[in-house]
Amino acid sequence: MTGAVKIDIIGAGSLGLLLAGKLICSGTSIRLWCRSDEQCAALSETGLTISHIDGRQPIIIPGSEIEAVPIREFSQRYPETPGDWLVLTVKQGVLHRILPELLGPLRETNLNLLCLQNGWGHMELLQKLLPAASLYAAVTTEGAKRESPVRVVHAGGGQTSIGLWGGGETVRNNVAVRLADTLISAGFSVLLSNEVNTMIFRKLVINAVINPLTAIWRIPNGELLCTDLRVRMMRELYEEAAAVYDACGISHEDSLWDDILEVCRATSGNHSSMLADVLSSRETEIRWINGSLVAMAERAGVDAAAHRWVIRMVEGMFVKER
Numbered sequence: 001m002t003g004a005v006k007i008d009i010i011g012a013g014s015l016g017l018l019l020a021g022k023l024i025c026s027g028t029s030i031r032l033w034c035r036s037d038e039q040c041a042a043l044s045e046t047g048l049t050i051s052h053i054d055g056r057q058p059i060i061i062p063g064s065e066i067e068a069v070p071i072r073e074f075s076q077r078y079p080e081t082p083g084d085w086l087v088l089t090v091k092q093g094v095l096h097r098i099l100p101e102l103l104g105p106l107r108e109t110n111l112n113l114l115c116l117q118n119g120w121g122h123m124e125l126l127q128k129l130l131p132a133a134s135l136y137a138a139v140t141t142e143g144a145k146r147e148s149p150v151r152v153v154h155a156g157g158g159q160t161s162i163g164l165w166g167g168g169e170t171v172r173n174n175v176a177v178r179l180a181d182t183l184i185s186a187g188f189s190v191l192l193s194n195e196v197n198t199m200i201f202r203k204l205v206i207n208a209v210i211n212p213l214t215a216i217w218r219i220p221n222g223e224l225l226c227t228d229l230r231v232r233m234m235r236e237l238y239e240e241a242a243a244v245y246d247a248c249g250i251s252h253e254d255s256l257w258d259d260i261l262e263v264c265r266a267t268s269g270n271h272s273s274m275l276a277d278v279l280s281s282r283e284t285e286i287r288w289i290n291g292s293l294v295a296m297a298e299r300a301g302v303d304a305a306a307h308r309w310v311i312r313m314v315e316g317m318f319v320k321e322r
């Protein structure tokens, strides 16, 4: 890989728009694959605005600087001009739906794929379907809220950790270091990790505690800490998840409970991604977050009643036609 890094971002939701906008501003070549033609047209005509929660001047990227392409053209256009990195920012549910489009051109391709989904299950599936790809998992606490197809609010700087899936050296891996440098020059805080499973399992518990409760009570993350009852409910979900990990032989740090409280404080004004999905009547990632903990519990023969309960509460919010 020589010259400037070229990145394809699949998904123009909150995180996709934030990454694309900040990377374009730092001079990285970005192609943004969107699910709707309307969003591509709006981005090309209006440009993209990134506003900041702290009232700093918004960043406005003119439409002429944005290459927005419909995802339905992926299998035809991507193989002609592949970039250095493919970054998947779509949610788990969408990822599973767009996999057929992705698989055509990618199945035999030796590409670098960075996956930013919450939850568990997608990496194993991608590895099976894309055996030639180098897969990297990322977990992020970056706060972003999409206000419209052309506007995103940067609701708080977080931390993004990246690790090579399947184990192995990430910290001194030149390809990963180059990506991290590119993201850092765009203003993101990035850590490379050789402990990809630890990183994903830690984030899984953070999401399994914060996301469903904020979605059920429709409150920003920080308000989870406002009453004893809420904190007790968080603790119950946390303890159950820790017991599941113990039963499955997954190591977790004692500081994890404090980390969860710290994430609530650090992102206190943010809506969790699950609350944002619920408020926009979108499918949530609960199946891949709490659902994957329940599946692990079942395999290990332990109970995960609180996680099953929050799944029913969140799924019950949607009235599906029978």
Ligand code: KPL
Pocket (backbone or CB within 6 Å): 118, 140, 141, 206, 207, 210, 211, 221, 263, 267, 270, 271, 272, 273, 274
């Ligand atoms: O990852 C998040 C999410 O909302 O999905 C947290 C860390 C909970 C921040 O809101």
